[in-house]
Amino acid sequence: MGWRALLLLILLALPARGEEVVAGLSQTRVAITTNFSGSEILIFGAVKRGAPIPQGQPLHVVVTVAGPHTPVLVRRKARRFGIWVNTDAVEVDAAPSFYAVATTGTLTEVLNDTEDLRHKVSIPRAIRSVGAPEGVGASADFTEALIRIRSRDGLYQMHPGAVDLREQTLFRTSIALPANVTEGDYTTRIFLTRDGAVVDAYQTEIGVRKVGLERWVFTLAHNQPLIYGILSLAIAIAAGWGASAAFRMLRN
Numbered sequence: 187m188g189w190r191a192l193l194l195l196i197l198l199a200l201p202a203r204g205e206e207v208v209a210g211l212s213q214t215r216v217a218i219t220t221n222f223s224g225s226e227i228l229i230f231g232a233v234k235r236g237a238p239i240p241q242g243q244p245l246h247v248v249v250t251v252a253g254p255h256t257p258v259l260v261r262r263k264a265r266r267f268g269i270w271v272n273t274d275a276v277e278v279d280a281a282p283s284f285y286a287v288a289t290t291g292t293l294t295e296v297l298n299d300t301e302d303l304r305h306k307v308s309i310p311r312a313i314r315s316v317g318a319p320e321g322v323g324a325s326a327d328f329t330e331a332l333i334r335i336r337s338r339d340g341l342y343q344m345h346p347g348a349v350d351l352r353e354q355t356l357f358r359t360s361i362a363l364p365a366n367v368t369e370g371d372y373t374t375r376i377f378l379t380r381d382g383a384v385v386d387a388y389q390t391e392i393g394v395r396k397v398g399l400e401r402w403v404f405t406l407a408h409n410q411p412l413i414y415g416i417l418s419l420a421i422a423i424a425a426g427w428g429a430s431a432a433f434r435m436l437r438n
Contacts, residue, residue: 243381249287
């Protein structure tokens with residue numbers, strides 16, 4: 187059974203009340219292994235209605251995927267005596283480790299500023315920064331620098347027009363998770379909007395976890411740092427001795 191047929195069956199089973207999101211994900215868990223090179227999440231859904239499609243402003247869909255929010259220390263470098271050194275620093279209170287936005291059109295077209303402020307959809311609004319310490323000017327530059335760096339690394343993504351909406355009912359899009367994502371719970375939100383206002387919203391989670399050797403090494407390093415250090419030293423000594431022995435054998 188295809189995803190369209192499955193969604194139609196779900197729609198028929200639900201009670202009718204206004205326009206509502208009915209959505210699903212191609213996977214709800216992503217495993218980070220030693221050869222993890224990224225993953226693509228397919229997000230699809232439909233609109234449940236209790237009345238005919240409203241006339242006038244067309245329906246739009248906004249999809250966001252956000253990684254865990256953590257504090258980030260952003261530093262500014264300046265040239266002093268011919269070398270680059272760290273000067274000012276600002277701690278961003280909470281920034282998502284990964285953030286992607288996909289829409290049926292441009293963000294300003296599908297969502298007004300009031301709703302963006304309320305739901306914190308755009309990348310700058312998804313980052314919480316109270317302000318810079320006294321003596322540090324242009325604090326907004328630090329947030330812009332963080333967005334620029336993470337956008338370059340594929341961790342912050344904007345995809346206008348990437349949501350395919352069919353007959354104002356069925357929609358789908360995909361979000362690519364890069365290889366450098368951190369583990370944690372990734373929040374997926376889907377918004378239906380008309381005339382820039384949110385009509386309905388849906389939220390679910392994607393679990394991104396290290397597994398296998400990656401999980402064992404990560405747990406050992408964080409829970410038993412002394413054992414991890416000793417083991418790392420032993421492996422380095424063994425590797426060095428093995429390389430030296432192999433080199434002597436080749437010389438002989």
